[in-house]
Amino acid sequence: MRSKYVLIVAALTGSLLLACSGRKQDDTTGSVPEGDTKFKQYYIQGEQLYTKHCSNCHQKNGTGLGLLFPPLNVSDYMEENRPEVLCLMRHGKQGQLTVNGKSFNKAMPPIPTLTDLEIAEIATYIYNTWSHHQGIIDVREATQILSKCQ
Numbered sequence: 001m002r003s004k005y006v007l008i009v010a011a012l013t014g015s016l017l018l019a020c021s022g023r024k025q026d027d028t029t030g031s032v033p034e035g036d037t038k039f040k041q042y043y044i045q046g047e048q049l050y051t052k053h054c055s056n057c058h059q060k061n062g063t064g065l066g067l068l069f070p071p072l073n074v075s076d077y078m079e080e081n082r083p084e085v086l087c088l089m090r091h092g093k094q095g096q097l098t099v100n101g102k103s104f105n106k107a108m109p110p111i112p113t114l115t116d117l118e119i120a121e122i123a124t125y126i127y128n129t130w131s132h133h134q135g136i137i138d139v140r141e142a143t144q145i146l147s148k149c150q
Contacts, residue, residue: 033128035135038136042121042124042136043121045118046121046122049114049118049121050125058071062129062130067104068104070104071099072126073131074130075099075100076101077097077098077099077100082127082137086123086145089122089123090111091112092107095107117139117142119142123142124136
Protein backbone atom coordinates (compact mmCIF):
# COMPACT_ATOMS: atom_id res chain seq x y z
CA MET A 1 0.00 0.00 0.00
CA ARG A 2 2.82 2.39 0.91
CA SER A 3 4.57 1.78 -2.43
CA LYS A 4 1.35 2.74 -4.22
CA TYR A 5 1.41 6.17 -2.52
CA VAL A 6 5.11 6.59 -3.33
CA LEU A 7 4.36 5.92 -7.00
CA ILE A 8 1.48 8.40 -6.99
CA VAL A 9 3.62 11.10 -5.35
CA ALA A 10 6.46 10.40 -7.79
CA ALA A 11 4.09 10.62 -10.76
CA LEU A 12 2.59 13.89 -9.53
CA THR A 13 6.04 15.36 -8.86
CA GLY A 14 7.18 14.40 -12.35
CA SER A 15 4.06 15.92 -13.90
CA LEU A 16 4.58 19.17 -12.01
CA LEU A 17 8.23 19.36 -13.03
CA LEU A 18 7.33 18.72 -16.66
CA ALA A 19 4.55 21.31 -16.57
CA CYS A 20 6.87 23.96 -15.12
CA SER A 21 9.84 23.30 -17.36
CA GLY A 22 9.85 25.92 -20.08
CA ARG A 23 6.73 25.42 -22.13
CA LYS A 24 6.50 27.38 -25.34
CA GLN A 25 4.91 30.82 -25.05
CA ASP A 26 1.40 31.06 -26.37
CA ASP A 27 -1.55 33.32 -25.77
CA THR A 28 -2.70 31.42 -22.68
CA THR A 29 0.25 30.02 -20.72
CA GLY A 30 2.38 33.13 -20.25
CA SER A 31 5.47 30.96 -19.84
CA VAL A 32 8.93 31.78 -21.15
CA PRO A 33 10.22 29.41 -23.86
CA GLU A 34 13.10 27.09 -23.13
CA GLY A 35 16.59 28.50 -23.47
CA ASP A 36 19.69 29.60 -21.67
CA THR A 37 19.86 32.53 -19.26
CA LYS A 38 20.80 35.03 -21.98
CA PHE A 39 17.86 33.95 -24.13
CA LYS A 40 15.47 34.28 -21.19
CA GLN A 41 16.81 37.75 -20.35
CA TYR A 42 16.39 38.91 -23.95
CA TYR A 43 12.92 37.39 -24.11
CA ILE A 44 11.64 38.92 -20.87
CA GLN A 45 13.11 42.36 -21.63
CA GLY A 46 11.81 42.08 -25.21
CA GLU A 47 8.30 41.40 -23.95
CA GLN A 48 8.41 44.55 -21.82
CA LEU A 49 9.73 46.63 -24.73
CA TYR A 50 7.14 45.13 -27.10
CA THR A 51 4.36 46.01 -24.67
CA LYS A 52 5.67 49.57 -24.37
CA HIS A 53 6.48 50.31 -28.03
CA CYS A 54 4.59 47.86 -30.26
CA SER A 55 1.49 46.36 -28.67
CA ASN A 56 -0.68 49.45 -29.08
CA CYS A 57 -0.78 48.82 -32.84
CA HIS A 58 0.13 45.13 -33.20
CA GLN A 59 -1.82 44.15 -30.05
CA LYS A 60 -0.57 42.20 -27.04
CA ASN A 61 -1.45 38.91 -28.74
CA GLY A 62 0.22 39.94 -32.02
CA THR A 63 -2.96 39.80 -34.11
CA GLY A 64 -2.67 43.34 -35.45
CA LEU A 65 -5.56 45.73 -35.82
CA GLY A 66 -7.90 45.09 -38.73
CA LEU A 67 -6.41 46.30 -41.99
CA LEU A 68 -4.58 49.14 -40.24
CA PHE A 69 -1.71 47.30 -38.56
CA PRO A 70 -0.49 43.87 -39.68
CA PRO A 71 -0.37 40.80 -37.48
CA LEU A 72 2.90 39.48 -36.08
CA ASN A 73 1.38 36.33 -34.60
CA VAL A 74 1.00 34.49 -37.91
CA SER A 75 2.95 36.51 -40.46
CA ASP A 76 4.52 35.37 -43.70
CA TYR A 77 6.23 38.77 -43.90
CA MET A 78 8.02 38.21 -40.59
CA GLU A 79 9.08 34.72 -41.59
CA GLU A 80 10.48 35.83 -44.96
CA ASN A 81 11.94 39.25 -44.06
CA ARG A 82 13.74 39.10 -40.73
CA PRO A 83 16.35 41.77 -41.57
CA GLU A 84 13.64 44.14 -42.79
CA VAL A 85 11.61 43.58 -39.62
CA LEU A 86 14.56 44.71 -37.47
CA CYS A 87 15.12 47.73 -39.73
CA LEU A 88 11.41 48.65 -39.48
CA MET A 89 11.73 48.87 -35.70
CA ARG A 90 14.32 51.62 -35.93
CA HIS A 91 13.44 53.35 -39.20
CA GLY A 92 9.70 52.75 -39.59
CA LYS A 93 7.98 52.30 -42.94
CA GLN A 94 5.87 54.36 -45.31
CA GLY A 95 3.75 52.81 -48.02
CA GLN A 96 2.18 49.45 -48.69
CA LEU A 97 3.14 46.24 -46.95
CA THR A 98 1.60 42.85 -47.79
CA VAL A 99 1.18 40.37 -44.95
CA ASN A 100 -0.59 37.04 -45.40
CA GLY A 101 -1.99 38.26 -48.72
CA LYS A 102 -3.55 41.39 -47.21
CA SER A 103 -2.44 44.92 -47.97
CA PHE A 104 -1.58 47.32 -45.14
CA ASN A 105 -0.83 50.96 -45.93
CA LYS A 106 -0.70 52.67 -42.52
CA ALA A 107 2.70 54.20 -41.79
CA MET A 108 4.79 52.52 -39.11
CA PRO A 109 6.54 55.24 -37.12
CA PRO A 110 10.26 54.85 -36.52
CA ILE A 111 11.65 54.39 -33.02
CA PRO A 112 15.20 55.71 -33.52
CA THR A 113 15.84 55.76 -29.76
CA LEU A 114 15.84 51.96 -29.54
CA THR A 115 19.34 50.63 -29.06
CA ASP A 116 20.66 47.66 -31.03
CA LEU A 117 20.28 45.57 -27.86
CA GLU A 118 16.65 46.64 -27.39
CA ILE A 119 15.86 45.77 -31.01
CA ALA A 120 17.53 42.37 -30.51
CA GLU A 121 15.40 41.85 -27.38
CA ILE A 122 12.14 42.79 -29.12
CA ALA A 123 13.09 40.58 -32.07
CA THR A 124 13.87 37.69 -29.73
CA TYR A 125 10.45 38.13 -28.14
CA ILE A 126 8.40 38.36 -31.35
CA TYR A 127 10.36 35.59 -33.08
CA ASN A 128 9.73 33.20 -30.17
CA THR A 129 6.12 33.96 -29.29
CA TRP A 130 2.81 32.87 -30.74
CA SER A 131 3.58 30.84 -33.87
CA HIS A 132 7.32 31.57 -33.96
CA HIS A 133 10.22 29.54 -32.50
CA GLN A 134 13.47 30.92 -33.94
CA GLY A 135 15.73 31.28 -30.91
CA ILE A 136 17.71 34.27 -29.74
CA ILE A 137 18.44 37.20 -32.01
CA ASP A 138 21.74 38.27 -30.49
CA VAL A 139 22.76 41.94 -30.33
CA ARG A 140 25.71 41.20 -32.66
CA GLU A 141 23.29 39.88 -35.31
CA ALA A 142 20.99 42.88 -34.79
CA THR A 143 23.91 45.33 -35.09
CA GLN A 144 25.07 43.68 -38.31
CA ILE A 145 21.55 43.83 -39.78
CA LEU A 146 20.90 47.39 -38.61
CA SER A 147 24.14 48.62 -40.14
CA LYS A 148 22.79 47.59 -43.56
CA CYS A 149 19.31 49.15 -43.32
CA GLN A 150 18.33 51.26 -46.33
